[in-house]
Amino acid sequence: MHEISIKSDVLADNTLAAHHNREHLHEHRVYALNLMSGPGAGKTTLLERTIAALKDRYRLAVIEGDVQGRADAERIGRCGVPVTQINTGHACHLDARLVQRELHAFPLAELDVLLIENVGNLVCPAEFDLGEHDKAMVLSVTEGHDKPDKYPVMFHVARALVLSKLDLLPHVDFDVERATRAARALNLDLEVFQVSAKTGAGLDAWLCWLEGRIARVKGG
Amino acid sequence: MYQSAIRPRGCYGQSDPDGEAVRAGALVHELSLAQDMITTLTRVAAEHHAPRVAAVHLKLGEFTHVDPETLAFAFEVACRGTLLEGCRLEIERLPTRLRCPACAWEGSATPAEHVCPTCGHLGFTVLQGREFQLDSMDIPE
Numbered sequence: 001m002h003e004i005s006i007k008s009d010v011l012a013d014n015t016l017a018a019h020h021n022r023e024h025l026h027e028h029r030v031y032a033l034n035l036m037s038g039p040g041a042g043k044t045t046l047l048e049r050t051i052a053a054l055k056d057r058y059r060l061a062v063i064e065g066d067v068q069g070r071a072d073a074e075r076i077g078r079c080g081v082p083v084t085q086i087n088t089g090h091a092c093h094l095d096a097r098l099v100q101r102e103l104h105a106f107p108l109a110e111l112d113v114l115l116i117e118n119v120g121n122l123v124c125p126a127e128f129d130l131g132e133h134d135k136a137m138v139l140s141v142t143e144g145h146d147k148p149d150k151y152p153v154m155f156h157v158a159r160a161l162v163l164s165k166l167d168l169l170p171h172v173d174f175d176v177e178r179a180t181r182a183a184r185a186l187n188l189d190l191e192v193f194q195v196s197a198k199t200g201a202g203l204d205a206w207l208c209w210l211e212g213r214i215a216r217v218k219g220g
Numbered sequence: 221m222y223q224s225a226i227r228p229r230g231c232y233g234q235s236d237p238d239g240e241a242v243r244a245g246a247l248v249h250e251l252s253l254a255q256d257m258i259t260t261l262t263r264v265a266a267e268h269h270a271p272r273v274a275a276v277h278l279k280l281g282e283f284t285h286v287d288p289e290t291l292a293f294a295f296e297v298a299c300r301g302t303l304l305e306g307c308r309l310e311i312e313r314l315p316t317r318l319r320c321p322a323c324a325w326e327g328s329a330t331p332a333e334h335v336c337p338t339c340g341h342l343g344f345t346v347l348q349g350r351e352f353q354l355d356s357m358d359i360p361e
Contacts, residue, residue, distance in 0.1 A: 013259070013260075126285050
């Protein structure tokens with residue numbers, strides 16, 4: 001028997017595509033955010049509020065990832081920004097190659113910010129670098145404060161965590177402090193925001209952070 | 221508005237907030253990962269003019285969302301009809317190793333309450349556990 005050394009990351013092809021995306025974005029100084037969460041945590045609603053707040057100052061575009069359907073793209077389209085929908089066809093996450101194809105369809109020279117809404121899933125998106133600048137996670141208070149313990153990798157790879165649906169807090173047994181501690185333990189640099197996209201509470205801090213991140217890429 | 225809808229090859233399963241349905245038998249992203257493994261392995265085997273492969277050695281950290289049993293099953297299925305068909309997949313699990321950034325304590329599991337057992341600092345650096353690497357393959361002489 002003859003042993004051949006390989007020493008290659010299984011995700012090397014994805015990493016290569018992500019690197020290509022990163023260079024492509026960098027060339028046009030477009031900031032990209034990968035928004036991840038379980039299904040129904042409120043990513044699309046948070047996006048709608050974020051777009052409404054920023055669209056007069058930045059040229060925004062959105063990539064929507066879903067297993068099937070165009071419902072989210074239609075919602076975002078009504079916000080008046082360009083949107084493209086990737087239907088993964090039962091795939092549980094976006095990967096860098098899918099995003100790469102879409103990037104070439106966008107006129108990046110005319111954009112400042114690309115918001116990518118990943119497929120709703122707390123497992124797979126964590127493993128796939130898309131070439132984005134930041135990953136942000138949304139965790140709704142209705143999902144339970146034990147999620148950082150159950151799905152640690154998602155919290156480890158995110159730069160920001162938005163605790164969403166805070167308006168429902170009086171009705172659920174969600175321990176904000178416990179969730180925040182557990183998530184920060186997994187990720188020393190994690191920024192945590194408490195937001196109700198419905199009432200608008202806490203949105204300012206999230207937007208302030210996001211604009212700071214955009215400024216790092218755009219300069220200014 | 222410019223829009224498109226593309227249906228790539230991918231993994232088959234369903235997003236599931238608690239994971240139980242996925243573990244119950246649906247294939248998730250492990251199938252697309254197995255296909256990525258086969259692409260690399262087929263290329264390396266061809267470079268070495270290997271007509272078939274006896275074994276594949278993989279390093280998989282415990283701090284990943286990749287399930288080894290699901291991956292092994294997906295790999296076996298995805299190997300069918302390739303020169304890898306029937307090969308043995310040996311997965312070396314690398315335990316999660318953490319380090320406290322304040323006092324340099326190192327340990328292999330997440331301590332209770334997420335604080336350093338030595339100094340009480342909240343949060344750790346992950347030293348090991350994120351690996352997902354094809355290490356080597358065995359080919360018959």
